[in-house]
Amino acid sequence: MNKKFWLQGNYFRRNFIIILLITSIPGMIIGGAIYWFGAEKIEHELQILHQKHVNQQAKHLNSQLQELEVNIAHLGFDPELTSDLNEINFIKEFSKTHNLTQSVFMLQESNPLIAKAYLYVDAEQKTLFNPEYNPLTNMKETEQLQSLLSNKRGIYWRELPETLSKEKGKSSLEFGLIHNIPSGQSNNVLIVKLESNKITQLVKELNPYNEGAAFLVENDHLIAATNSMQDFRYEQDLHAKILEQKEPRGSFMYEWNGSNYSVSFGEMKRVNAEWSYISISPMTAIVKPIIVLSKIIILISVSGFILSIIITWVATRKIYSPLEKLMKALSIFEDKKSSTRKTNEFKLIEDKWHELAENSQQLQNQLLTHIPALKNGFLMQLTQGHLEEYSERDLYKRMKGYGWEIENPSFLFIDIQLTGVQHIKGSFSQSEDSTISFVASNVIKELAEEQFVHIQMMDFHDLSFGILIIEEKRFSTNESLMQFANIVTQAINEILNLQVTVTIGDRTSKIKEIPTIYEKVKHGKRLRYFNDKNQVIHLPEEEKSNLLKGIYYPFTIEKKLIQSIRMEQTEDFEELIQKFMLELIANESKEINIQQGVIHLFNSFQGEIMQSGFHPLEIYDGEDIMQKLMQHREPSSIIHCFMEDVIRPFMIKLQGRQNHERKKLVEQVIAKIQESYMEDISLEMYADQINTNPYTLSKTFKEIVGINFIDYLTDLRIEKAKQLLSTTDEKISDISEKVGYRHSYFNRIFKKQVGVTPSQYRQTQRMNEMQKSTIAGK
Numbered sequence: 001m002n003k004k005f006w007l008q009g010n011y012f013r014r015n016f017i018i019i020l021l022i023t024s025i026p027g028m029i030i031g032g033a034i035y036w037f038g039a040e041k042i043e044h045e046l047q048i049l050h051q052k053h054v055n056q057q058a059k060h061l062n063s064q065l066q067e068l069e070v071n072i073a074h075l076g077f078d079p080e081l082t083s084d085l086n087e088i089n090f091i092k093e094f095s096k097t098h099n100l101t102q103s104v105f106m107l108q109e110s111n112p113l114i115a116k117a118y119l120y121v122d123a124e125q126k127t128l129f130n131p132e133y134n135p136l137t138n139m140k141e142t143e144q145l146q147s148l149l150s151n152k153r154g155i156y157w158r159e160l161p162e163t164l165s166k167e168k169g170k171s172s173l174e175f176g177l178i179h180n181i182p183s184g185q186s187n188n189v190l191i192v193k194l195e196s197n198k199i200t201q202l203v204k205e206l207n208p209y210n211e212g213a214a215f216l217v218e219n220d221h222l223i224a225a226t227n228s229m230q231d232f233r234y235e236q237d238l239h240a241k242i243l244e245q246k247e248p249r250g251s252f253m254y255e256w257n258g259s260n261y262s263v264s265f266g267e268m269k270r271v272n273a274e275w276s277y278i279s280i281s282p283m284t285a286i287v288k289p290i291i292v293l294s295k296i297i298i299l300i301s302v303s304g305f306i307l308s309i310i311i312t313w314v315a316t317r318k319i320y321s322p323l324e325k326l327m328k329a330l331s332i333f334e335d336k337k338s339s340t341r342k343t344n345e346f347k348l349i350e351d352k353w354h355e356l357a358e359n360s361q362q363l364q365n366q367l368l369t370h371i372p373a374l375k376n377g378f379l380m381q382l383t384q385g386h387l388e389e390y391s392e393r394d395l396y397k398r399m400k401g402y403g404w405e406i407e408n409p410s411f412l413f414i415d416i417q418l419t420g421v422q423h424i425k426g427s428f429s430q431s432e433d434s435t436i437s438f439v440a441s442n443v444i445k446e447l448a449e450e451q452f453v454h455i456q457m458m459d460f461h462d463l464s465f466g467i468l469i470i471e472e473k474r475f476s477t478n479e480s481l482m483q484f485a486n487i488v489t490q491a492i493n494e495i496l497n498l499q500v501t502v503t504i505g506d507r508t509s510k511i512k513e514i515p516t517i518y519e520k521v522k523h524g525k526r527l528r529y530f531n532d533k534n535q536v537i538h539l540p541e542e543e544k545s546n547l548l549k550g551i552y553y554p555f556t557i558e559k560k561l562i563q564s565i566r567m568e569q570t571e572d573f574e575e576l577i578q579k580f581m582l583e584l585i586a587n588e589s590k591e592i593n594i595q596q597g598v599i600h601l602f603n604s605f606q607g608e609i610m611q612s613g614f615h616p617l618e619i620y621d622g623e624d625i626m627q628k629l630m631q632h633r634e635p636s637s638i639i640h641c642f643m644e645d646v647i648r649p650f651m652i653k654l655q656g657r658q659n660h661e662r663k664k665l666v667e668q669v670i671a672k673i674q675e676s677y678m679e680d681i682s683l684e685m686y687a688d689q690i691n692t693n694p695y696t697l698s699k700t701f702k703e704i705v706g707i708n709f710i711d712y713l714t715d716l717r718i719e720k721a722k723q724l725l726s727t728t729d730e731k732i733s734d735i736s737e738k739v740g741y742r743h744s745y746f747n748r749i750f751k752k753q754v755g756v757t758p759s760q761y762r763q764t765q766r767m768n769e770m771q772k773s774t775i776a777g778k
Helices: 010-075 095-108 140-152 198-204 239-243 289-327 345-383 392-401 432-453 478-496 511-527 544-548 556-567 570-584 591-611 616-620 626-630 635-678 682-689 694-705 709-727 730-740 743-754 758-777
Strands: 115-122 127-129 133-136 155-159 175-183 186-194 213-218 221-227 250-256 261-268 271-282 411-418 454-459 464-472 499-509 536-539
Touching: 010 175, 010 198, 010 271, 010 289, 095 115, 095 127, 095 133, 115 140, 140 175, 140 186, 155 271, 175 221, 175 682, 186 198, 198 213, 198 221, 213 478, 213 635, 221 454, 239 261, 239 289, 239 591, 250 454, 261 392, 261 626, 289 345, 289 536, 345 392, 345 464, 345 511, 392 511, 411 432, 411 478, 411 511, 432 454, 432 464, 432 478, 454 694, 464 499, 464 511, 478 511, 499 511, 511 591, 544 635, 570 591, 570 635, 591 616, 591 694, 616 635, 635 694, 635 709, 682 709, 694 709, 709 730, 709 743, 709 758, 730 743, 730 758, 743 758
Parallel strands: 499 536
Antiparallel strands: 115 127, 115 186, 127 133, 155 175, 175 186, 213 221, 213 271, 250 261, 261 271, 411 464, 411 499, 454 464
16 A cells, blocks of 8 residues: 555545644643733733833932932032132142142042042142142143133033043043032132943943943933944934923833834933933843743644644554555555545545456456466476475365366376377478467367366477376276277377377376376386387386387497597488487387487487587587487487487587697698798608698698698798898809709799799899989989
8 A cells, every 4th residue: 555645545634634633722722822811911011020120220320329429519518628729839738739639539439430530729820630739731721621610500410621531542521520619719629520331331230131222311411321222323313202201201112123122211310400311122132031931832832733743643543544454455556647635535445346346257257268277287387296385185275266176086197199290291281380289189178078077188389288187986997098099099190190199197086196197197108119100008007027128229330320420421420320210119119218229329429529529518508409309209300300409510519620620730830841941841741740641731731721732832932032032142052052942953943933043033133222222312
């Protein structure tokens, strides 16, 4: 069954969805209720807590600033500062100068919000204690400090003059607390500059999150700020929005750059001033616990949903399992061509059931038409021993399944062998064995069915047929079996003009013994006499002593056959093997004896092959020639098989090897001639050296080289003489001796071969060389 089919079945999907809804809906409802109701309440509480935190931090900031204001106010009653400082010479009266310095320094260290404390003395000599004594000589600085006396208020907040805010490298204006102290005829100004980092830290605590911003302002003057909002400007973006609020303290929602912020604001009463604080916090930071809680709820819900899916899948698979097993049993697979996804499984099962019923009926009808072939196949396996592992009961059940309804059966095997095909001169040709088998099989089957109740024909496709006779309780009598053999013989003789050998086997009542009686019949038919006559072999009555009757083997003809092979006399071999077969069957020897004689001759021939240096497997390419010979049951066919399948392949191999050996011998002789052409050599000398006779060597030499021995030697000596005449100045008599000739004979043979005498040939060659040299020089 297709693994994905259960995902496509309506029944599975419907159950899966129902169980999934049952298991997951309660969890989804509970999770949703917790999120929508619980989260909303928690979000409201978080906003209240945030507002309380801002108010609390604003009170803390206010208290810190009030403490600073009180400290400054108390210094207005310090005798050192309220005395008439205009009459003091700060240079000469060092102790008073030191006391003032100490007072300013103590003020600077009295509060962490104070970054720097100053005392400006408006006397004849303008002086600034910072807290060290510092007489002023710069007019601009004096004017800036003098401007602090213009405000008639005793204590007030304002931006510091540039001369004070630029200290320590700072370029922006800074805020400070100013206290004007009357001192006799002069006015003194006590100046406290706020510690910007401390103030900024206190302002930052108004917004407890890393995101957002916090501001401390006086009207439209920015005192301190912390801002993590990119490109956000309080004056441009928020100041007008806060002024629109009617309450002095409160909060509102503010949208900026697509995000929502909670803005909390309020007022602080300062000495002779009103300050405002603003805290801007992103809602994502405020409700972050809600987001975490939401994620936890979602995670729990998703986990619960996944668990529901797993439980649903397991439960649905358990419910679906019986249906799946049924569909597996019915082999229902996914049909991609049809819309199985919209089809109910039960409808598929119903359709499949009808389909299987129709197929079963068709198969039964086909089985009835193929029963004979199935029976034949079963008997072929049985007789060949392929069903040895089955018990008697199992074999009986199989036979009943093939239609043999017999109680207490008995079995008899008959073999019918046709011979004489080589001599047919009627409607059939020698090559039409299949047609002969077809006609003979039908004739024998028809006659057997008339004679016996249950029979099964077996065609062995070698012009032999087997008949298994199955009867209840008892077999037919020997007389009826002989009568059947005679009827079959007569019918085959008349219709096909062939001879028949009928072999009747033993009786048995056990199915497992059928292979045994078949083998007995198969071997028993070899008891037929090796002639073209009708024969009936009744094995139970056959005398064992008859097996050796008439045994004869023509050893003399065998020796002549082997000798003809050695001498490569193929024509003599064919005549001798015909005599061999005639003598072998002269005494009406039985087929088994004829086959043994043929086997003995073939073995002798194989020995000759091996003595020749070949292996039978090499000659016959691994083919089982012995088996091929045993298939022939007529002398003419055996002779033909010996000539074509046994002798011819060997002669081809032998001739090929002999040609190769002869070529090697000639090559050896040529090599010897090349080495000894200048000596007195002859064909007889070389024939003795290679252990052959001069006639054979001369014949072989001419076949391989194309010319005879003398002509080859003469051509070689003349060519060597030409080389010496052209390249040396040796005497012609010396050259003739070097190439193996006497001087007088050399001149005659050279002129006969070349057409000119040796001296003329040398003169011609030298003239040719001179002409070539002259042409090359030009």
